[in-house]
Amino acid sequence: MSEPRFDAExxxxxxxxxxxxxxxxxxxDAEAEVVWQLLDLQPGMEVLDLACGHGRISNRLARRGCRVTGLDSSRLFLDRARQDADTLGVTVDYVHGDMRRLPWPDRFDRVVSWFTAFxxxxxxxxxxxxxxxxxxxxxxxxxxxDLNxxxxxxxxxxTSTLVERNGDLLIDRHHLDVLTSTNVVNRTIIRDGRARSVPYFVRMFAFTELRDWMLAAGFTAVHALGADGTALTIxxxxxxVVAER
Structure with missing residues (x-):
C-alpha cells in the first residue's frame, strides 16, 4: 500500500x-483560558506554541503576560499571526521552522500544541x-x-464533511486506515469559481498509545482530559493530554 500524501503548502x-x-x-479567548488553567500558567513564563498557526493562542497568552515563542511551517500563517499581534498590542517571537527540529534545549516552562497540531x-x-x-x-x-x-x-x-462560506465550498472526503489509525483526507476547495484538491492525513491516538509514546520521549505523569478540561469519556x-517533563 502506498503512503498517503500530505500537501502541507x-x-x-x-x-x-x-x-x-x-x-x-x-x-x-475561551481556549486560551483552558490552556492557562491546565498548564498552571503565570505571567513571565516562557511558552512555546508548537505549530502555532495564525497565532490565535500565542497572542492571547502573550496578552496575559507570558513570553511566547510561536513556531510554524507556514510563512503565510506567521505573517497573519504577526499582524494580529500588532493589532492586539502584544509581542510574540514568531519563528518559521520544523517541529521535528527544535533549537531550544531546556528553555521553556510550558509547551502548547493546540487544535490537532500533532x-x-x-x-x-x-x-x-x-x-x-x-x-x-x-x-x-x-x-x-489538544487532539481528536x-x-x-x-x-x-x-466519510465526508462540508464547509460553505459566501457560496464557496470546502469538501473533505475521509478514509479511515484502521491498520495505522490514520484519517486520510482528500480536500476539494471550490472558491471564486475555481476548484483544486489537497491531500493530507492525520494520525489519531487512543490515550494509552500516546501516553506510552510520551513516556518514552521523556515525559512523566501523563494524563488525559476531554474538551475544556472536563473528564475524558467515550x-x-x-x-x-497534559504531561510533565
Missing part, C-alpha cells in the same frame, strides 16, 4: 484562513516531535496537546 494557505480563521478566532508525519517522525518537545522544556515543565479523541471519532465516523470529541 496546499493545506495551510489562504483558503484555510478564509474558511476557518473567523470561526476559530471566535473560540480563542500527528502529521510518519510514526517515527511524530515520536521525534515528542522527543524534541520534551527536550525544549525545562525540568518540571509541562506540555498540553480517536475513540469518539471512530464511533461516529463521517463521547468526548476532543482529547487534551
Amino acid at each position: 496546499g493545506l495551510f494557505d489562504d483558503d484555510y484562513l478564509y474558511f476557518f480563521a473567523e470561526h476559530l478566532d471566535a473560540r480563542s 500527528g502529521y508525519f510518519s510514526d517515527p517522525e511524530n515520536q521525534r516531535v515528542l522527543v524534541q518537545a520534551a527536550a525544549a522544556l525545562k525540568p518540571g515543565g509541562k506540555i498540553a496537546l 479523541n480517536h475513540t469518539a471519532v471512530v464511533r461516529t465516523y463521517q 463521547d468526548s470529541r476532543r482529547m487534551i
Whole structure:
C-alpha cells in the first residue's frame, strides 16, 4: 500500500484562513483560558506554541503576560499571526521552522500544541516531535496537546464533511486506515469559481498509545482530559493530554 500524501503548502494557505480563521478566532479567548488553567500558567513564563498557526493562542497568552515563542511551517500563517499581534498590542517571537527540529534545549516552562497540531508525519517522525518537545522544556515543565479523541471519532465516523462560506465550498472526503489509525483526507476547495484538491492525513491516538509514546520521549505523569478540561469519556470529541517533563 502506498503512503498517503500530505500537501502541507496546499493545506495551510489562504483558503484555510478564509474558511476557518473567523470561526476559530471566535473560540480563542475561551481556549486560551483552558490552556492557562491546565498548564498552571503565570505571567513571565516562557511558552512555546508548537505549530502555532495564525497565532490565535500565542497572542492571547502573550496578552496575559507570558513570553511566547510561536513556531510554524507556514510563512503565510506567521505573517497573519504577526499582524494580529500588532493589532492586539502584544509581542510574540514568531519563528518559521520544523517541529521535528527544535533549537531550544531546556528553555521553556510550558509547551502548547493546540487544535490537532500533532500527528502529521510518519510514526517515527511524530515520536521525534515528542522527543524534541520534551527536550525544549525545562525540568518540571509541562506540555498540553489538544487532539481528536480517536475513540469518539471512530464511533461516529463521517466519510465526508462540508464547509460553505459566501457560496464557496470546502469538501473533505475521509478514509479511515484502521491498520495505522490514520484519517486520510482528500480536500476539494471550490472558491471564486475555481476548484483544486489537497491531500493530507492525520494520525489519531487512543490515550494509552500516546501516553506510552510520551513516556518514552521523556515525559512523566501523563494524563488525559476531554474538551475544556472536563473528564475524558467515550463521547468526548476532543482529547487534551497534559504531561510533565
